[in-house]
Amino acid sequence: MKIIVCVSLVPDSTTKVKIADNGKSIDENGVSFILNPYDEFAVEEALQLKEKNGGEVIAVSFGGDKAKDAIKKAFQMGADKGVLIRTSDSEFDSFTTAKNLSEYIKSESPDLVLLGKQSIDFDSMLLPSMISEMTGLASTSVVVKLDINGNAATAEREIEGGKEILQFNLPALVGVQKGINDPRYPNLKSIMAAKSKPIEEINATYNGNRVSVVEMNMPPTKASGKLFTNGKEDVSELVKLLREEAKVI
Amino acid sequence: MSKKILAFAELKDGKFKNSAFEVVSTASRLSKDLACEMVVLTIGEATQTEADTLSVYGATKLISVSLNELNSKSQVPGIKYSPSAFAKVISAVSAKESADTIIFSATSLGKELAGRVAVMTDSAVFNDCTELNVADGKITAVRPVYAGKSIIGVSAETDKIVITIRPNVFKPEITDTGTVELQILNTNDLAISPSDFSSVVVEVVVSSEKLDVAEADRIVSGGRGLKGPEHFHLVEDLANAIGAATGASRAVVDAGWRPHSEQVGQTGKTVSPTLYIACGISGAIQHLAGMSSSKCIVAINKDKDAPIFQVANYGIVGDVFEILPALTDEMKKIVSQ
Ligand SMILES: Cc1cc2nc3c(=O)[nH]c(=O)nc-3n(C[C@H](O)[C@H](O)[C@H](O)COP(=O)(O)OP(=O)(O)OC[C@H]3O[C@@H](n4cnc5c(N)ncnc54)[C@H](O)[C@@H]3O)c2cc1C
Ligand SMILES: Nc1ncnc2c1ncn2[C@@H]1O[C@H](COP(=O)(O)O)[C@@H](O)[C@H]1O
Numbered sequence: 001m002k003i004i005v006c007v008s009l010v011p012d013s014t015t016k017v018k019i020a021d022n023g024k025s026i027d028e029n030g031v032s033f034i035l036n037p038y039d040e041f042a043v044e045e046a047l048q049l050k051e052k053n054g055g056e057v058i059a060v061s062f063g064g065d066k067a068k069d070a071i072k073k074a075f076q077m078g079a080d081k082g083v084l085i086r087t088s089d090s091e092f093d094s095f096t097t098a099k100n101l102s103e104y105i106k107s108e109s110p111d112l113v114l115l116g117k118q119s120i121d122f123d124s125m126l127l128p129s130m131i132s133e134m135t136g137l138a139s140t141s142v143v144v145k146l147d148i149n150g151n152a153a154t155a156e157r158e159i160e161g162g163k164e165i166l167q168f169n170l171p172a173l174v175g176v177q178k179g180i181n182d183p184r185y186p187n188l189k190s191i192m193a194a195k196s197k198p199i200e201e202i203n204a205t206y207n208g209n210r211v212s213v214v215e216m217n218m219p220p221t222k223a224s225g226k227l228f229t230n231g232k233e234d235v236s237e238l239v240k241l242l243r244e245e246a247k248v249i
Numbered sequence: 250m251s252k253k254i255l256a257f258a259e260l261k262d263g264k265f266k267n268s269a270f271e272v273v274s275t276a277s278r279l280s281k282d283l284a285c286e287m288v289v290l291t292i293g294e295a296t297q298t299e300a301d302t303l304s305v306y307g308a309t310k311l312i313s314v315s316l317n318e319l320n321s322k323s324q325v326p327g328i329k330y331s332p333s334a335f336a337k338v339i340s341a342v343s344a345k346e347s348a349d350t351i352i353f354s355a356t357s358l359g360k361e362l363a364g365r366v367a368v369m370t371d372s373a374v375f376n377d378c379t380e381l382n383v384a385d386g387k388i389t390a391v392r393p394v395y396a397g398k399s400i401i402g403v404s405a406e407t408d409k410i411v412i413t414i415r416p417n418v419f420k421p422e423i424t425d426t427g428t429v430e431l432q433i434l435n436t437n438d439l440a441i442s443p444s445d446f447s448s449v450v451v452e453v454v455v456s457s458e459k460l461d462v463a464e465a466d467r468i469v470s471g472g473r474g475l476k477g478p479e480h481f482h483l484v485e486d487l488a489n490a491i492g493a494a495t496g497a498s499r500a501v502v503d504a505g506w507r508p509h510s511e512q513v514g515q516t517g518k519t520v521s522p523t524l525y526i527a528c529g530i531s532g533a534i535q536h537l538a539g540m541s542s543s544k545c546i547v548a549i550n551k552d553k554d555a556p557i558f559q560v561a562n563y564g565i566v567g568d569v570f571e572i573l574p575a576l577t578d579e580m581k582k583i584v585s586q
Contacts, residue, residue: 015395015398024401095373122394123393123394126363126376129332130367130368137447138447139332157357160461160463161461163456166448211405214401214403216400218398219542222560225564226562227553227564229553235572239583246545249491249583
């Protein structure tokens with residue numbers, strides 16, 4: 001089985017966001033970057049499928065030099081090959097990213113493409129469906145369970161208030177959600193092995209952003225709320241305010 | 250260029266979801282600001298009665314594609330949903346109507362279809378928007394990024410846009426149009442073929458009949474302060490008293506006290522109800538990421554320095570085991586009035 005996993009590097013979720021001088025992006029000084037948490041599930045799923053069915057796992061990332069760190073983390077977990085689709089642009093939208101990844105995927109004809117359901121920087125949740133459309137691969141996302149039997153796949157996808165059970169055939173593309181597996185921790189041996197794995201580089205072929213970020217701001221701060229300190233005795237006053245002041249009850 | 254907005258309205262069991270009213274009302278407002286036409290599309294079995302429910306939100310025309318009829322084009326019987334086929338239908342209708350703006354709710358379905366439809370129709374995507382503005386005949390959007398730690402304003406480089414709006418943020422406005430013209434469209438007119446059904450939903454498993462947090466207008470959430478799963482009836486009682494859904498912090502989901510479907514936050518669901526009551530939840534940044542855009546936040550925590558109080562409109566410093574029963578009683582009184 002040939003499996004491609006799309007991986008991205010994102011600011012650690014505990015990062016305090018500061019806006020850069022350009023007013024359009026975050027100030028990356030002092031920010032620590034991690035492999036997107038959902039992509040860890042994708043890499044793990046790929047490795048488990050390879051362990052069961054044989055084949056290879058290729059981690060691919062679209063970006064600049066920094067994106068290599070996402071691939072290195074995938075190497076440490078056990079990915080066989082790594083590919084950086086290099087762009088010199090600092091701003092690229094989901095469309096440009098999807099287009100470049102799709103071109104690469106089409107050239108490799110994998111059996112399966114795995115992605116995270118979303119990257120936790122811009123929380124877009126767009127790439128799985130965009131790449132599916134661009135490559136013509138059958139797909140679904142927010143998947144918590146994936147069964148592959150020969151060419152036939154069954155997936156469970158989370159939706160509001162329940163799950164959808166989907167059927168499709170390989171080759172296919174799946175976006176994964178937390179709960180699908182427990183990602184392994186790289187051990188010393190795999191960390192050492194990762195060091196000698198080369199990252200292949202290819203140049204991005206497409207740039208045609210369709211969305212531009214005009215400005216970035218901090219969210220509006222709330223006027224400080226009312227704090228009651230007498231515990232139970234304040235409950236009736238609270239409910240009164242919820243009804244008369246906030247008008248939510 | 251003449252503009253036209255296509256609003257995609259979701260049906261559930263033959264009735265429009267709340268999010269459908271938000272989409273229709275938002276499309277109607279934008280169409281006024283842009284002085285352009287607006288048409289609503291749904292996939293499912295819509296009746297005239299159901300179509301008319303959209304009139305108060307400004308709809309004048311509903312195009313309906315029957316799911317049963319659509320399914321007759323597929324090789325698998327009894328399909329509930331197919332992302333590829335739905336996207337094809339929406340793109341085809343958009344082309345037929347010469348629409349250049351398509352609006353979805355950012356539900357599971359809407360989020361999945363938006364990217365596909367954008368690729369098919371050569372559009373830019375504004376996803377998960379919390380604000381939409383019109384200036385000089387162009388739509389711009391605002392949306393949260395970095396788990397709500399900052400917000401961005403975006404504009405499109407293309408004439409065509411696909412938009413998803415965050416549920417519960419755009420409250421439907423009433424502008425009655427009287428009746429809605431219902432047009433049932435045959436899929437033969439849309440060139441749908443079996444190959445458009447590349448992945449299909451064969452079954453939908455409802456995990457519980459309870460209201461889902463992602464769709465609820467009121468939420469009562471519990472955290473580790475509840476001390477154990479056996480105490481969550483306190484959260485449920487309050488939720489029942491005010492018709493709210495129940496939510497949870499990741500700590501209690503990871504501990505197995507509550508199902509993952511209830512988790513609110515960065516790795517759970519993003520919610521923005523009118524009322525969010527956080528009980529025994531500290532307010533870690535990843536939790537706030539999922540709920541800080543709620544209209545009114547009430548926090549109950551015994552630690553007066555808990556970060557949750559920084560985003561709360563109303564806070565009570567105290568023990569959940571005392572406050573929750575008292576609050577439930579008080580709410581019952583007021584609700585029964
Ligand atoms: C990558 C990542 C993603 C994450 N995603 C999420 C997410 O999606 N959602 C999420 O919620 N968390 C998430 N977290 C975890 C988050 O950091 C916190 O650990 C979690 O939210 C804490 O849950 P809690 O508030 O229930 O527990 P705690 O932090 O332990 O807080 C319990 C609170 O209860 C109060 N308390 C105790 N007893 C009582 C009592 N008797 N009466 C009243 N108050 C009482 C305490 O004062 C305390 O403030 C994530 C973390 C990481 C690293
Ligand atoms: N620059 C990138 N390079 C490779 N894969 C990416 C990149 N950005 C996002 N992805 C993948 O697409 C998924 C969804 O991202 P998004 O649609 O941006 O929320 C992520 O979980 C990754 O698997």
